[in-house]
Amino acid sequence: MMEDEVKRIQRTGTCRYCHQQRFVEVPEDADEEEINDTATEECDCEEALQEKERQQKIEAAQTWAGNVFTPGPQLDTVMSAIRAVAERKVESVTIKILKRTWTIDKDANGMIRIRMTYKDTNEETF
Numbered sequence: 001m002m003e004d005e006v007k008r009i010q011r012t013g014t015c016r017y018c019h020q021q022r023f024v025e026v027p028e029d030a031d032e033e034e035i036n037d038t039a040t041e042e043c044d045c046e047e048a049l050q051e052k053e054r055q056q057k058i059e060a061a062q063t064w065a066g067n068v069f070t071p072g073p074q075l076d077t078v079m080s081a082i083r084a085v086a087e088r089k090v091e092s093v094t095i096k097i098l099k100r101t102w103t104i105d106k107d108a109n110g111m112i113r114i115r116m117t118y119k120d121t122n123e124e125t126f
């Protein structure tokens, strides 16, 4: 059976940040947004590089989270919290799971920071 591969073609895309145009190779059926996304990814202007760095940080944090949290609602919540904080949509997110409290925010250097505090207090009520 033949491989069902999408043909790739050369198109002109525009970087979202510096508006520079460049040739990019995209699937034949790519729409303008995809073409511009690719052009932005491949651009080497400062903002495009910052965005690339941000995506790498998100990936690294999410890979870490994938090893720490239980797949399902817990992991999904952490994943979207990481993205929201990295993209500055929210300042910080606090997630409580049993005795652990996770706080996801950004430190002064713009790094994604995930802190965990473990609370172990005993309380008796009668």
Ligand SMILES: [Zn+2]
Pocket (backbone or CB within 6 Å): 015, 016, 017, 018, 019, 020, 040, 043, 044, 045, 046, 048
């Ligand atoms: Zn650019």
